Amino acid sequence: FxxxxxxxxxxxxxxxxxxxxxxxxxxxxxxxxxxxxxxxxxxxxxxxxxxxxxxxxxxxxxxxxxxxxxxxxxxxxxxxxxxxxxxxxxxxxxxxxxxxxxxxxxxSVICPVDLNQGSSASQPTHNKREKRLCCLCCTSGPIVAEMSLTQKGYVPGETVSINAEIENNSRRKMHSVAVDLLMTTTFHAPHKSRSVTHQVARIKHGSLASGNS
Missing domain, CATH: 2.60.40.640 (Immunoglobulin-like)
Structure with a gap:
């Protein structure tokens, strides 16, 4: 063995x-x-x-x-x-x-994961970012993205509930809005490490006109 x-x-x-x-x-x-x-x-x-x-x-x-x-x-x-x-x-x-x-x-070996033992796995999480688009010397309003999850930890088979809101305050039309679920794996060797990220799932919505959310 x-x-x-x-x-x-x-x-x-x-x-x-x-x-x-x-x-x-x-x-x-x-x-x-x-x-x-x-x-x-x-x-x-x-x-x-x-x-x-x-x-x-x-x-x-x-x-x-x-x-x-x-x-x-x-x-x-x-x-x-x-x-x-x-x-x-x-x-x-x-x-x-x-x-x-x-x-x-x-x-194959599957190690059971008990998220109840984690102090923050059941806590909600929230993040907010904004970006401004520049065209020559003109600066338009920001594009604001705000997203929240009902909890930080999930196990395989569990549904991830995402609440997201996008505000397009710029002068341009957004052609699409997407949310990606990414997995990052870090490999460790003596004095060196290397990370690889790939897409696990994606949710994509349609366009968002200027001034809409």
Whole structure:
């Protein structure tokens, strides 16, 4: 049984003075082990007269029950652009003087999240921004965006209720209004980190004329 996290990416920079320049590639990587446990499902019996290297399994299907307790601190499985959190089990048939036979199977782990333990997850949140458009020397009124959520924390499958209001006080027409749900993932390596953001969902509305909201 094996569970670990791994990150890796490269940075490329041009180095050297004047025209004598070369490409420098730096690798950034890190590994975090969660568990690595081995169990013997078939071993030499103490009262057997057969040596281990003479043990023979007749043709057929064999079942060997086993179990393993996954630590409660193990994070949820994840696959990202520059890293992953993976869990797998690997079975190996050891054959003396012959090549071992192995098979590997990945499995997913979902770590339960209890937002009730967070002090601010159930609290509402609010934000307000404004932007002014400039045309040559003329400055128009601001575009004001105000958005609020009924709570800060959500779990998968839960509906995110968004209250948003846009005031177009500029002299221009807004062609569309959209709200994006973004996920930012940060990968950490020694002395370096890298973040990737991608769009999870989008709500888009129509145009908004000047002076309207």
């Amino acid at each position: 094996h569970g670990k996290a791994f990150v890796h990416w490269t940075d490329q920079n041009m180095r050297g003075p004047g025209e004598v320049r070369f490409k420098e590639i730096r690798h950034h990587s890190a590994t975090e082990e969660y568990f690595q446990v081995s169990k013997s499902l078939l071993s030499h019996a103490a009262d057997s007269t057969q040596p281990d290297d003479k043990r023979i399994l007749d043709a057929g299907q064999y079942t060997y029950p086993f179990k393993f307790h996954i630590p409660h601190t193990s994070p949820t499985s994840f696959e990202g652009q520059f890293g992953f959190i993976r869990y797998w089990t690997k079975v190996t048939i050891e054959r003396p003087w012959k090549k071992d036979i192995s098979t590997k199977k990945l499995f």
